[in-house]
Amino acid sequence: MIVMKDVYKKYSNGVVASNGINIEISRGEFVYVVGPSGAGKSTFIKMMYREETPTSGDIFIDGVNLATLKRRKVPYLRRRIGVVFQDFKLLPKLNVYENVAFALEVIEETPARIRKKVTDVLELVGLAQKARMFPNELSGGEQQRVAIARSIVNVPQLVIADEPTGNLDPETSYEIMNIFERINARGTTIVMATHNKEIVNTMKHRVIAVEGGLIARDELGGAYGYEV
């Protein structure tokens, strides 16, 4: 599903955020990306959906090399990848339903299919009852569920999440994690950067530790491994 070969990333200000990364992630895997602040986790993740491009090296998503992918083709790559952020990135003027539907409208899906897909996904994340509410009327956990619903409404094979529980209290974090588990159980690959020690240590999955732009550790069912 994801293959990185000798990926090196130097930002224009001279910071080297990836210093020769080699990794392979298979279809259906659930992967935590951990490491100290500034280690290069977000950069690692951003290169997967081509928010950033590597300075050198190759990144393959489903066999497509992002290093040589034409800019014009990038939107079609993104349609197969769901992305979730710490700050949700919802549109405040749209209600829950509209926020999720927005992701399908802008890729010109037909109204009938939008209705069906949005209704289904809101059911999946448990927000069917709150479809007409606006983001500022929702709790943090509910807002994150809307964001997750939006990321998976087009049924991507890969979901990338950058600290999706970073703004949430422990209990809500577990609720959100359960949703990710459910998505993963349907066969969707999940790559999640996180600082959440409890979750990594209790909901066991593959752990990739990034330090100084390098893969420092890569264990199946590994532990968080850092003191918080």
Next chain:
Amino acid sequence: MKFRTFSRHLSGSFKSLGRNAWMTFASVSAVTVTLLLVGVFIVIMMNLNKIADNIENDVEIKVIVDLAANDKAIAKLEKEIQETKGIQDLEFSSNEQELSKMIKGFGDELGLYKQDNPLRHAFYLKAADPHQTAEIAKKIETYEYTYEVIYGEGKVEKLFGFLNSGRNVGLGLIIALLFTAMFLISNTIRVTINARRNEIEIMKLVGATNNFVRIPFILEGIWLGILGALLPMILLTVAYFNLYDIIEPKIEGELFKLLEVTPFIYQLNALILGLGIFIGIWGSFMSVRKFLKV
């Protein structure tokens, strides 16, 4: 693009015009002023051009024949002139004909008497291409038995010089104005882009194509251009009709004719509208490229 998408963009672009009412007003005014000046400039230049054309087509070259020339020499000179490339309408006028012309022009007060004719024989001709008047005159001057070659007395050159410098100053001014208008439009659209920054970020994240992201802003630019073109189109049309109806009958002489209202006014309006749309598209392209990085 699907119709549904297009109508979505359409209504979106209208909404944002209203949202930034002041910016919209500023850029529409800039386009209005620019296009109004462009239009006035075009009306003036096109009409001056026409008048210049009329005048230059009318420029006659007069070749005055030396007194020493006998009939044979005159015939030879006529043949030489006749064979000069690019001339037309060659006519001979004897010194007697010249005198009667002069008497007709000034009356007999000058006391000129036919028996005591001080005038010389002359040839009249025109250059087929008026721009070559000077060149042809110079050439004929080198022929034997020409006393003097006279044409337009520098009027044509002066008119053309004036037209050219007027055109250059006008063009410079207009280009500066066009850039100002484009700059204002791109600023207006940048405000819209900023206001919709989050929306755009999400669009790109979920895989909207660059065109999908770009089109609403291009549409907004087009509206700004069209709105800016409306007033100049109306004003210039009304003004030209009046100019033609009121001023035209008062101008005498065949040379000073204004351009007919049709098709000139249609061409002018099409040009102004096209220019407005062009300014709008270009202005929005500048900001879209810079701020969207699509």
